[in-house]
Amino acid sequence: MDNQTILGKLDPEVLDRMATRRDALRGAGSLGLGLALASVPLGLAALAKSAFAQGIPAAVVSVLNFALVLEELEAEFYVRGVAAAGLIPATDRTIFTTIRDHEVAHVQFLRDALGGQAVAKPTFDFTAGGAFSPFTDYAQFRALAQAFEDTGVRAYKGQAPDLLVAPAILRAALTIHSVEARHASEVRRLNGNFQSMEPQQGWITLNDRGVVPAAAQAVYDGEENVTQAGINVATLPGAAGTLSAEAASEAFDEPLTRAQVLAIVDPFVVEPLS
Amino acid sequence: MSEIIRPGTGELSPLSRIGEPTGRRGFLKWTGVGAAALFVAGCEDGTDVRTITEVTPPDTIEVAPPPPTFAAVTLDFSNNFGILNYAYALEQLEAAFYTMVVADAAFGTTFDEPTRRVLTDLRDHEIAHREFFERAIPALGGTLIPELTPNFDGVDFANRESVLTTARTFEDLGVAAYNGAGPLLSNDDTGRTLLTVAGKIVSVEARHAAAIRDILAPRSMAFAPAAFDDALPPSQVLSAAAPFIRNRVTATNVMNIG
Numbered sequence: 001m002d003n004q005t006i007l008g009k010l011d012p013e014v015l016d017r018m019a020t021r022r023d024a025l026r027g028a029g030s031l032g033l034g035l036a037l038a039s040v041p042l043g044l045a046a047l048a049k050s051a052f053a054q055g056i057p058a059a060v061v062s063v064l065n066f067a068l069v070l071e072e073l074e075a076e077f078y079v080r081g082v083a084a085a086g087l088i089p090a091t092d093r094t095i096f097t098t099i100r101d102h103e104v105a106h107v108q109f110l111r112d113a114l115g116g117q118a119v120a121k122p123t124f125d126f127t128a129g130g131a132f133s134p135f136t137d138y139a140q141f142r143a144l145a146q147a148f149e150d151t152g153v154r155a156y157k158g159q160a161p162d163l164l165v166a167p168a169i170l171r172a173a174l175t176i177h178s179v180e181a182r183h184a185s186e187v188r189r190l191n192g193n194f195q196s197m198e199p200q201q202g203w204i205t206l207n208d209r210g211v212v213p214a215a216a217q218a219v220y221d222g223e224e225n226v227t228q229a230g231i232n233v234a235t236l237p238g239a240a241g242t243l244s245a246e247a248a249s250e251a252f253d254e255p256l257t258r259a260q261v262l263a264i265v266d267p268f269v270v271e272p273l274s
Numbered sequence: 275m276s277e278i279i280r281p282g283t284g285e286l287s288p289l290s291r292i293g294e295p296t297g298r299r300g301f302l303k304w305t306g307v308g309a310a311a312l313f314v315a316g317c318e319d320g321t322d323v324r325t326i327t328e329v330t331p332p333d334t335i336e337v338a339p340p341p342p343t344f345a346a347v348t349l350d351f352s353n354n355f356g357i358l359n360y361a362y363a364l365e366q367l368e369a370a371f372y373t374m375v376v377a378d379a380a381f382g383t384t385f386d387e388p389t390r391r392v393l394t395d396l397r398d399h400e401i402a403h404r405e406f407f408e409r410a411i412p413a414l415g416g417t418l419i420p421e422l423t424p425n426f427d428g429v430d431f432a433n434r435e436s437v438l439t440t441a442r443t444f445e446d447l448g449v450a451a452y453n454g455a456g457p458l459l460s461n462d463d464t465g466r467t468l469l470t471v472a473g474k475i476v477s478v479e480a481r482h483a484a485a486i487r488d489i490l491a492p493r494s495m496a497f498a499p500a501a502f503d504d505a506l507p508p509s510q511v512l513s514a515a516a517p518f519i520r521n522r523v524t525a526t527n528v529m530n531i532g
Contacts, residue, residue, distance in 0.1 A: 044502055047532075091493060098495040105501035157473040160456070161466035167457035167531035174453040175502040177473065181480035182498035186488060194492065196388040201395065202485040203478060229410050229471055236405035239373060243402050250395065251402035252474040253481075 040109050044172055047113070056113070060166050063159045065119045066258055067173065068110040070155055072121050073265060074148050075103035077134070080126070081145075084135040095190060099145075099183045106176050113169070128267035131215065142191050143211045147219045149184035150204065150212075151256070151264050154219075156180060158255035181253070203250040218264050222254045344521040347419045351508060352527035354468055355416030357455050360508060361472065362407035363422055363523055364451055367515060368444050369404040370424045372397035375441075380432040389434075389489055396441070396482050403475055410471075414464075423520040438490050445483035446504070447514055452476035453505035457531050 056064070078100035081087060088096055111118045126134050126144070134141040156177035163170035185202030191211045192200025199208035206224040209217055226234040226248040233248035256264075347363070350356035375381065376390075376397050385393065411418050430436040456472050459465035484497040506514075508525035515523070 040501070094495055095493060095497075098498060102498060102501035109502075153477045157470065157477065160473050161469050164457070164459065164461040164465055164469060167529075170457045171453065171505045171531065172502070174456050174473075174476070175505050178449045178453060178476055178480035178503040179498055179501060181477035182484035182503075184477075185481035185484035186497040189485060189488060190493075194388060194488070196391040196395075196485075201392075202481040203395065203399070228406055228474065229414070229467065231406055231409050231413065233402050233406055236402065236409070238398055238401055239376070243398060243405070247395070247398040248402055251399040251478055252471075253477040254474065255470060 040105055040112070044109055044175075047168055047172055056117070056169070057165060059162055060169060061114065061117050063162050063173075064110055064114050064169070065117070066159060066261075067156065067176075068107065068114065068118060069122060069269075070152055070261070070265065071103055071106040071110060073124055073268060074152060075100070075107045076124050077126060077144070077148060078103055080135055081141050087135060087138055087141060089138070092190065095186055096145075099149075099187075102179055102183065106179075109172070109176075113172075123270045124268055125270050126268055128215075131267070132213075139211070142187065143213060146184065146187045146191055146210070147212045147216045147264075149180055149187055151219050151261060152180040153177065153184055153253055154256040155258075155261040157253060158257055158261070160255075198246070201250075204253065205246050206249050216264065218260065222256070224249050225252070225254050228252055344423050345420050346522040347422070347524070349419070349508065349523065349525050350527050351455075351458055351525055351529065354460055354464060355411060355414070356525075356527075357458055358407060358411050358414075358416060358468065359419045360455060360525070361452065361475070362404065362411060363419060363519075364448055364511075364515065365400055365403040365407055366422050367424060367518055368448065369397070369400040371426065371429075371440065371444060371518075372400055374426060374431055375437050378431040384432055384434050384437070389438075392485050392489065393437075393441070396486075399478060399482070420521075422523070425518055425520045428517065438486060441486045442483065442490060443514075444518075445479055445486055447506075447511060448479040449476060449483055450504035450506040451508070451511040452479065453503055454507050454511065457505075458529050 078096055082093070082096050082100050126132065132140050132144065134144050156173060160170060160173060160177070163173055188200055188210070189196065189202050196202075198205045199210040204220060204223045207217075207220040207222065209220045212219060224245075226232060226245055233251065234243055234245045236243050236248075238244070238247065347359075349360045349363070351360070372393060375393050378384070381390065381393075408418060426440075429440050452472050453476065456469050456476070459469050459472070480503065487496040487499075488494075490496065508528055512523050512525055
């Protein structure tokens with residue numbers, strides 16, 4: 001796996017250069033806009049168009065392209081998983097078709113917002129070089145789904161402050177962020193057979209990865225933090241006595257930096273043939 | 275007026291203290307009664323606390339002490355502390371709700387074991403959020419709004435459907451509230467820090483919402499009803515929350531971000 005390939009291009013400066021080049025090559029048009037808006041709410045669709053029309057600040061473009069790559073990864077993962085014959089049992093299909101549809105809608109929204117500045121869709125390898133077989137092994141599919149969703153939540157959270165400069169775009173990103181958290185909760189609970197037993201509850205206990213493979217421990221590292229804005233939440237009063245470290249960690253999700261997220265998804269991204 | 279009224283029923287306890295032993299900060303419980311004990315209009319730090327005058331119904335004078343009034347609260351959204359107090363108000367509501375849910379005598383029979391675990395976790399998470407804001411706001415230099423008084427008259431705590439649908443309302447509302455308020459924070463270092471904290475909380479509220487929704491409608495698409503969650507302006511959130519809070523809570527100076 002080459003770290004300097006597609007993920008290297010998510011460096012803001014490289015992204016900006018790519019966008020500029022594509023603008024020059026293709027013009028600023030956004031083909032397929034009408035198609036893409038089917039499942040995006042009207043207000044957001046208008047935002048996507050107006051954000052593009054008004055010119056998005058470069059730092060915001062960079063964040064949105066970062067989000068776009070993650071959404072492309074998730075969307076393709078679920079499109080292929082739902083399409084894989086015999087993979088998902090009938091009882092669980094609604095869960096994954098719902099998530100698939102949402103991720104596809106997120107991709108559409110981000111592409112519309114970015115217009116000609118959107119990065120190309122990467123080529124994904126969900127076997128991570130042969131380590132996994134998620135489209136023939138349902139347990140692996142569910143485990144990777146959990147890892148991707150929990151990572152997505154952390155990724156949006158880490159980028160949100162850079163969107164304060166563009167409040168309407170921040171608001172849109174937050175409405176995606178919380179949906180990723182809903183997905184994460186559902187997949188986590190599915191992986192725990194809906195028994196709500198640690199560590200497979202809807203929320204993350206300490207840095208416990210649960211069913212997620214050890215190779216992806218980085219998805220959960222740092223989630224054990226209990227100090228928020230200088231306040232140790234595990235010392236505060238609970239219903240009886242002091243809040244436990246488990247509860248204090250569960251009550252707050254933690255952000256990841258862009259570099260941390262890229263390191264997590266790197267094994268699943270390959271350089272596109274071009 | 276100004277009779278001393280003793281805390282009597284849980285219903286009249288302040289929102290964030292339901293289920294706690296009496297005594298801790300109990301003096302605060304009744305400072306809003308009658309006279310203008312809390313009159314801090316137009317504070318620089320974004321809180322604007324006023325009492326409201328409420329006339330005692332004449333036909334109750336003989337049989338009961340006058341009903342307490344509840345300090346009205348105005349949240350100034352032009353100020354980060356107004357936004358933090360908005361979150362604090364909602365977390366007070368949620369924490370009080372789940373504390374009553376878990377403390378109910380019928381809790382063990384109303385819900386199955388997995389659901390009890392979920393509701394108990396939610397109680398602890400919401401308490402963590404409330405206690406965090408209760409310390410963070412003063413630590414950052416702001417002034418806390420008073421403890422609010424809940425109104426759960428419409429909730430049957432011994433009824434599974436009643437509790438779970440109310441929980442769904444609160445969790446979805448919390449998500450929409452944080453999503454709507456985050457972009458109102460200041461675009462500076464303080465705002466960035468606060469947005470990160472708010473982001474840490476809102477995704478947990480969304481995890482809660484999905485879990486409650488899944489319990490109500492297992493393995494359906496209910497856990498995430500749309501690809502994009504709501505982001506509601508404070509006025510809409512406070513209107514939706516109003517039936518559950520005895521205090522009148524309003525928002526002012528809310529930036530229109532289009």
